[in-house]
Amino acid sequence: MYVEAKRGKSRELWKFHGGLHLxxxxxxxxxxxxxxxxxxxxxxxxxxxxxxxxxxxxxxxGQHVFKGQKIxxxxxxxxxxxxxxxxxxxxxxxxxxxxHPSGLPGECIVIxxxxxxxxxxxxxxxxxxxxxxxxxxxxxxxxxxxVGMGGATFPSAVKLNPGKPIKTLIINGAECEPYIxxxxxxxxxxxxxVMAGVRILQHMLQSEECLIAIEDNKSEAILALHNLVQDDExxxxxxxxxxxxxxxxxxxxRILTGREVPSxxxxxxxxxxxxxxxxxxxxADAVLEGKPLxxxxxxxxxxxxxxxxxxxxxxxxxxxxxxxxxxxxxxxPQQLIMGGPMMGFDLATDAIPITKGSxxxxxxxxxxxxxxxxxQACIRCGRCADVCPxxxxxxxxxxxxxAKDLEKVQDYNxxxxxxxxxxxxxxxxxxxxxxxxxxxxxxxxxxxxxxRESEHAKQRHDARVARLERLEAARKARLRxxxxxxxxxxxxxxxxxxxxxxxxxxxxxxxxxxxRAAEKKAKQxxxxxxxxxxxxxxxxxIEAVEQRRKATQASTPEHETEQQS
Amino acid sequence: MEFQTHSxxxxxxxxxxxxVMLQVxxxxxxxxxxxxxxxxxxxxxxxxxxxxxxxxxxxxxxxxRKRPVLPPLFDLSAVVTALLFAVAIPPLLPWxxxxxxxxxxIIMVKQMYGGLxxxxxxxxxxxxxxxxxxxxxxxxxxLPPQLLVENSLSLGEILSFKxxxxxxxxxxxxxxxxxTPLDEMRTKLDLNQMISEIxxxxxxxxxxxxxxxWVGNWFLMGGIWMVYKRTITWQIPLAFLTGLVGMATLxxxxxxxxxxxxxxHVFSGGAILGAFFIxxxxxxxxxxxxGQLIYGAAIGVLVYIIRTWGGYPDAVAFAVLLMNMAAPxxxxxxxxxxxxxxxxxxx
Numbered sequence: 015m016y017v018e019a020k021r022g023k024s025r026e027l028w029k030f031h032g033g034l035h036l037x038x039x040x041x042x043x044x045x046x047x048x049x050x051x052x053x054x055x056x057x058x059x060x061x062x063x064x065x066x067x068x069x070x071x072x073x074x075x076g077q078h079v080f081k082g083q084k085i086x087x088x089x090x091x092x093x094x095x096x097x098x099x100x101x102x103x104x105x106x107x108x109x110x111x112x113x114h115p116s117g118l119p120g121e122c123i124v125i126x127x128x129x130x131x132x133x134x135x136x137x138x139x140x141x142x143x144x145x146x147x148x149x150x151x152x153x154x155x156x157x158x159x160x161v162g163m164g165g166a167t168f169p170s171a172v173k174l175n176p177g178k179p180i181k182t183l184i185i186n187g188a189e190c191e192p193y194i195x196x197x198x199x200x201x202x203x204x205x206x207x208v209m210a211g212v213r214i215l216q217h218m219l220q221s222e223e224c225l226i227a228i229e230d231n232k233s234e235a236i237l238a239l240h241n242l243v244q245d246d247e248x249x250x251x252x253x254x255x256x257x258x259x260x261x262x263x264x265x266x267x268r269i270l271t272g273r274e275v276p277s278x279x280x281x282x283x284x285x286x287x288x289x290x291x292x293x294x295x296x297x298a299d300a301v302l303e304g305k306p307l308x309x310x311x312x313x314x315x316x317x318x319x320x321x322x323x324x325x326x327x328x329x330x331x332x333x334x335x336x337x338x339x340x341x342x343x344x345x346x347p348q349q350l351i352m353g354g355p356m357m358g359f360d361l362a363t364d365a366i367p368i369t370k371g372s373x374x375x376x377x378x379x380x381x382x383x384x385x386x387x388x389x390q391a392c393i394r395c396g397r398c399a400d401v402c403p404x405x406x407x408x409x410x411x412x413x414x415x416x417a418k419d420l421e422k423v424q425d426y427n428x429x430x431x432x433x434x435x436x437x438x439x440x441x442x443x444x445x446x447x448x449x450x451x452x453x454x455x456x457x458x459x460x461x462x463x464x465x466r467e468s469e470h471a472k473q474r475h476d477a478r479v480a481r482l483e484r485l486e487a488a489r490k491a492r493l494r495x496x497x498x499x500x501x502x503x504x505x506x507x508x509x510x511x512x513x514x515x516x517x518x519x520x521x522x523x524x525x526x527x528x529x530r531a532a533e534k535k536a537k538q539x540x541x542x543x544x545x546x547x548x549x550x551x552x553x554x555x556i557e558a559v560e561q562r563r564k565a566t567q568a569s570t571p572e573h574e575t576e577q578q579s
Numbered sequence: 580m581e582f583q584t585h586s587x588x589x590x591x592x593x594x595x596x597x598x599v600m601l602q603v604x605x606x607x608x609x610x611x612x613x614x615x616x617x618x619x620x621x622x623x624x625x626x627x628x629x630x631x632x633x634x635x636x637x638x639x640x641x642x643x644r645k646r647p648v649l650p651p652l653f654d655l656s657a658v659v660t661a662l663l664f665a666v667a668i669p670p671l672l673p674w675x676x677x678x679x680x681x682x683x684x685i686i687m688v689k690q691m692y693g694g695l696x697x698x699x700x701x702x703x704x705x706x707x708x709x710x711x712x713x714x715x716x717x718x719x720x721x722l723p724p725q726l727l728v729e730n731s732l733s734l735g736e737i738l739s740f741k742x743x744x745x746x747x748x749x750x751x752x753x754x755x756x757x758x759t760p761l762d763e764m765r766t767k768l769d770l771n772q773m774i775s776e777i778x779x780x781x782x783x784x785x786x787x788x789x790x791x792x793w794v795g796n797w798f799l800m801g802g803i804w805m806v807y808k809r810t811i812t813w814q815i816p817l818a819f820l821t822g823l824v825g826m827a828t829l830x831x832x833x834x835x836x837x838x839x840x841x842x843x844h845v846f847s848g849g850a851i852l853g854a855f856f857i858x859x860x861x862x863x864x865x866x867x868x869x870g871q872l873i874y875g876a877a878i879g880v881l882v883y884i885i886r887t888w889g890g891y892p893d894a895v896a897f898a899v900l901l902m903n904m905a906a907p908x909x910x911x912x913x914x915x916x917x918x919x920x921x922x923x924x925x926x
Contacts (some may be wrong), residue, residue, distance in 0.1 A: 031918070068756070117584065192590075264918060277919040327725065334580065350582045351589055360584035376589075381588050388594050390654065391696030396812070396866040397594065403919040409866060427917045435588030442594035443696075449586040578761070 025252060028272040029447075030265045031405040033438050035255040038231060038354070043315035047203050048324040051339050057099055057125045057330030059085070060112045063369035064161040065168045066092030071123055077104050080134030081185045082306050084157070085123055094169045094370075095159045098134075099308040099328035102127040113333075113352045113366045114542040115359040122367070136304035142299050148174070151301060158300035160306045164197075164261070164290035165353060167371035170297065173287060174218055181285035182271055183221040185294055187228040187235065188254060188261030194374040196311040197291050199324040201228070201235035204295065209242045211294030212249060214301050219287060224249045225270050226291070237314050258356065259434040263288045265403050277430050292373075311508040312368055314340040318347025318377035327368045333375055333425070334364040339531050343377065353375040355383060356435040360400045374451030390443040397438035398447060404430045408447050414455040420461060423454045431455075522562050529559075592646025594694075600655035602810040607662050607856065613797040614666055617724040619791035620734045624741060628677045633661035636685035644690075656695045660684055663703035663856060668710070669721045669898070671756065674741050676714060680706035700903045701863045704896040711891065719892065723757035723782070724790030760788030761848045762892040764839060771835045785805030792846040802855025804890060808867060811859040814871035819854035820845060822879020830887070844883065853882070853895035861902045870906070870913035878902050 062068035065091035079085055079098040087095035105124040112120040140146050140154060156171035164186060185208075189197040201208055216224045228236045230253045240251040254269055264275050266288065273284040281288055290299075292310065299305040308329055315322040320341025327336050333350070337343065352366075353374055365572040398408035406427055413452055414422040428451060437447045549558070583634065615622045637657040641648040651657070664680055684702035692698040711718045732740070732747075732755065739745050745751065760782055767777045782788055805811045827841035844850060850856070858864060858878050865874035876896045885894030 031915075265728050268918070274919045277917070279919065340732065348583060349585075349589070350580075351587075353587075355587075355589040357587055359587060360582065360589070362580045364582075364583060378589070384591050385585060386592055390650070391694060393596060393599070393656075393696050393861050394864075394866050395599065395869075396863040399866065399868075399915070405915045406917055407867065407910075407914060426914075427920070430917050430919060433587075435590075438588050439590050439592060440594055441592065442596045442599050444592055444595070446586055448588065452586070 015109060025250070026272075027252070027269055029402050030260075030268045032399075032401040032403045033259065033265075034401055034439060035256070036258050036439075038256075039193045039315075040195050040231070042193070042317075043313050043322045043324060044198065046086070046323055048150075048196075048199050048311055048326055049201060051325050051327050051331065051336065053127050053129060053131065054328065054331045054335045055126075056105070056233045056332065057102070057127065057328060058110050058332060058367040059096055059123045059125065059330040060110075061086050061121045061123065063096075063112075063167060063329075063371065064094040065089060065133055065166070066094065066172075069093060069096050070120070071107050073104050073123070075104050075106055078102070078128075079104060080132050081124065082136055082308060083134040084159075084306070085125075088099040092169055092172050094161050095157065095264055095306075096123070097159055097306040098125055099330055100125070100127045101130050101132040101134075110126050111363055111366045111537050113359075113361060113369055113372060117362050128215065132224065135299065136306075139304050143214050144217055151214065151218050154300055154304075156296055158296070158305070160253040160293060160296045160300060161307070161369060161370050162290055163292035163296060163310060163373070165357075165371045166263075167369075167372055170293055174215070176219075176280075176282035179281060179285070179434055180219045180221045180282065180287050181223070181225040182287075183219050184266060184270060184286060184288045185215070185224065185226040186261055186263070186266055186288050186292055187226055187232070187239075187291040189232070190229060190256070190261035191356050191358075191374075192258075193315050193376050194313050194354045195315070196313045196324050196373050198232045198235050199313075200292055200295060200409070201232070202312050203239055205235075205238040207295040207298050208291050209239060210289075210302060211296070211298035213247070214297055215289055215294060216247070216249060221287070222248065226251045226271055227254050227260075227266055228252070229254055229260060231256045245292060250454060255289075258436070259403055259432070262403065262432055262434060264432065273357070277427070307370060310368070310370065312372055313374040314377075316347070316351075316373065316377040317382045318343055318345055318349075320344045329370055330367045332364070333361070333366050333368065336368060337364060338373065339375070345379045347377045348379055348380050349383070351378070356439070357433065386444045386446070389445045392443055392445060395442060397440045397442065400445065401440050403434060403436065404432060406431060408451075410453070412445060412447050412450050415450040418454075418457065420454060420458050423451075424458060428454055428458070432485070519562060522559050526559055526563060542547060585647065586907075595678065596654045596656070597812055600659050602805060602808055603659050604655060604662060604858065606805045606810070607659075607666070607798075610794055610798035610852070611662070611666055613794045617794060618670045618722050618804050619731060619734075619737065621672075621722065621737050621741065622666070624674075625665040625668055625677055627669065628674055629661035629665040629681055630658055632678045633657040633664075633685050636682055637690070640686055640690040640694075643773065644907060651695065654695060657685060657689075660689070660702045664706055664850075665704065666852065667707050669718060669753075669756075671720060671722060671737070671740060672710075672717055672745060676710055676717060680710050683709050688713075696862055697903065701857060701860050702900055704857060704899045707896045708900060711896070712794065713914050719758070719762060720752065720756040721759045721762075724788070724911075744860075755833040758784075758788055759848065760791055760843075761886065761890060764847075765886075768837065775836065788847060789849075795851040796848040798851045805855065805859075811855065811861075812868065812871060814868055815859045815864060815875035816854040818872045818875025819858050819879040819882075820850070822876035823850060823854075824879075824881050826880055826883035838887070844886070848886070848893040849895040850882065853878070853899060857895060858899055858902075863899075863906065865906045865908050865909045865913070867913040867915060869915070870909040871914065873909050874906060876901055877905070 063548060067088045069086035069088050071086050073079055073085045079099060083098045084095050085098050098375045102125045107123050109119040110122040143151060152171045152174055160170045161167040162170060186195055187201055212224060212226065226239055236251055236253055243249050243251060252270060255312045259265055260269060263281060267281055267286050268274055271286060275281050276283055296307045309326055312325050312327045313324050314336060322340060325339060350361045350364055352361050352372060355376060358376060392409055392412060394409055396409065402408055411423050411426045411428055431451045433448050435448050441447060634652055634657055637651055641651055660782060661681060684706035688700055688702040688705040689698045736747055758768045763782060764777060801815060806813050823844055824841045827844045830838035831841055858875060865871050881898035881901060882894045885897055
């Protein structure tokens with residue numbers, strides 16, 4: 015337990031299980047304030063750079079757009095619009111490489127800047143936000159395309175509508191991943207912007223308390239924000255111990271409140287909402303100035319970068335251009351990571367754009383972050399379990415993931431894994447544990463999808479069978495009625511020849527057949543029909559046979575009868 | 580610019596299996612030197628013989644399995660197995676029994692289950708038990724500590740006995756070997772002697788046997804260093820010794836003339852070695868921290884039970900193997916509470 019004294023009040027902090035003290039490497043990019051960047055030659059804006067439904071283009075190829083103009087949106091509840099970061103011409107709307115772990119391309123709007131950087135007409139600033147209601151502010155935040163900028167990219171306006179009172183608003187300035195310093199830089203350089211956003215969020219949620227959590231390795235940021243807090247507001251800056259992954263939403267909630275978000279639940283269920291400091295700053299811009307989210311701070315760092323630092327980059331700036339602004343590459347780097355070393359993903363190329371969730375481009379040399387050696391067998395040492403911030407048993411999950419026993423992995427709470435990478439980091443056998451869990455998760459989702467599909471197919475099949483049965487029953491009922499009608503019609507004739515036994519009817523049928531054959535033969539021989547000169551007795555016999563034949567036909571199998579009817 | 584891609588995390592890994600094993604080997608060195616000091620060259624010969632044959636069998640199996648030979652040798656797990664076996668067996672054990680033990684440990688107990696990480700039983704202890712059951716005389720013929728003997732064997736004499744089975748003409752095996760303190764205690768107790776009587780023999784030191792207790796001390800030092808280095812966790816050794824001392828105290832308080840002083844149990848036989856080096860083998864032990872407490876304590880209790888009422892003088896090997904069987908079940912029932920899964924008061 016840690017105690018942070020502030021204004022005479024003391025706050026008890028909780029610990030989460032596990033965690034790691036990692037080499038920070040933050041000084042590399044912290045040496046100077048954030049840099050502005052020059053206008054890139056092209057801007058590539060992925061339509062899907064947030065969680066939820068992809069935005070649809072609102073502009074056409076060749077069209078001129080102004081800075082801040084909305085260029086894509088969707089009408090789904092969970093989505094975010096996209097705005098032109100500068101004025102220029104829409105060159106194309108097509109697939110381009112995007113920063114995604116899969117490495118697959120995604121649909122992007124490509125804009126060629128005209129160099130004039132002309133703003134479009136912006137919505138009016140809501141300077142008096144205290145008299146605005148939460149709905150108006152939410153609408154402004156939605157329209158400004160703001161998503162979680164800590165990397166999760168969940169649309170902020172959706173998160174700000176919990177539908178229940180919130181006790182604790184947490185502003186996440188922990189920035190626990192090594193190397194990344196963009197939030198630290200933002201808090202140091204523009205604390206007023208961050209604080210303005212925090213106050214807007216606090217006003218919108220009317221939470222009892224608002225806690226700005228910053229790891230204790232960022233003393234300047236803590237001081238900068240702390241100095242801006244007024245005595246009469248329920249906002250506190252909390253210094254939390256540096257321990258990866260304290261910036262994970264669930265871990266941070268635990269540290270500050272002692273509460274735990276229920277498995278597969280939301281923070282609002284424990285009366286908490288979390289927002290990142292950069293998101294707060296973007297919200298301040300949107301509300302107080304009407305500016306949409308069109309740029310962000312990005313950390314460019316690693317031994318492979320000549321002049322590491324933080325850069326204010328337009329969304330859509332190609333990574334290669336941003337790296338060029340940071341002096342370009344050095345020391346022959348072999349790797350480029352989007353995000354931090356623990357949770358970031360490798361990029362196959364630097365020809366990808368910066369998106370709303372891009373907080374860091376890390377370009378290490380092979381000596382700095384060596385590739386892991388070949389994995390060895392698990393010796394069940396349990397170090398992974400010691401460091402797991404979710405208190406899982408990673409070695410058991412690995413065992414069952416390897417065996418593709420998905421049910422068992424889920425039994426060991428696979429879906430509570432936050433993929434922080436602590437287990438892989440400490441594994442003495444260098445097993446890529448997180449990768450196994452990602453695999454197991456995807457397999458489980460695929461299996462679930464398959465199960466749903468087969469369930470759907472089964473329902474359709476059952477419905478079809480039921481429908482056919484229903485039709486069949488209806489048809490049978492119809493036939494039964496018809497047959498009853500037929501049975502009723504010739505009662506007199508039936509009475510003349512009652513109970514023709516089976517043998518008789520067979521006999522009759524044979525006779526009739528023979529007769530037909532004879533007729534045929536007669537016809538073939540072009541002779542007069544043998545029915546022409548019949549005795550009355552013969553005539554009567556024939557008639558009787560005819561009658562019987564009709565009777566038997568009426569009781570022959572249905573489909574034959576059906577054809578007749 | 581194009582780059583290669585791998586999955587996260589991208590950090591350099593601080594731990595390695597061979598580093599872990601090397602720490603175990605290093606922690607074993609002081610106790611092993613003490614053992615050589617008190618019981619002669621036979622111990623060193625056992626170490627050399629065991630390590631060499633373990634490595635040879637490991638390589639052989641790798642060849643047969645058509646796998647690369649060198650990685651399993653360099654992970655040092657076979658060396659650890661060999662060392663643990665070598666310090667547990669009598670110094671004068673014939674060479675072929677050492678080799679047989681290692682063949683069983685590496686081929687049957689370890690590799691046949693899939694190699695490192697897959698074996699349910701501790702290989703060194705399984706080999707020890709195999710030999711103890713099959714060759715009880717050889718396995719219980721210990722040398723007395725050299726402090727107590729007038730005519731200790733020279734290196735040449737030990738070599739000729741171990742490899743050819745011949746002793747100097749004026750000596751018989753019975754004349755040079757001696758029961759271990761644990762064995763002595765058992766036998767004499769069976770003869771209804773009082774503990775105060777038994778302990779008048781020159782075999783006895785302060786807590787356990789002469790020499791033995793010092794070997795125990797040196798192993799304890801190595802063990803504590805491993806806990807400090809986090810090579811092993813504190814749970815298993817502490818629970819093991821607590822279980823053993825707890826049982827011993829209970830019975831000693833009940834009747835101090837029939838049940839030895841608790842520290843006697845700690846510093847005799849393989850208790851320290853077992854608590855810090857054998858029961859802590861991660862592959863075969865319980866992996867959850869709560870499970871390790873149960874696992875360790877159960878071994879301690881079993882050691883006491885088998886030593887006191889069982890058929891063999893020492894019991895670490897049996898107790899460890901028995902609990903190896905229970906480890907998966909213990910793990911299953913001691914799963915930790917996962918974040919967000921009840922048990923905590925929210926709000």
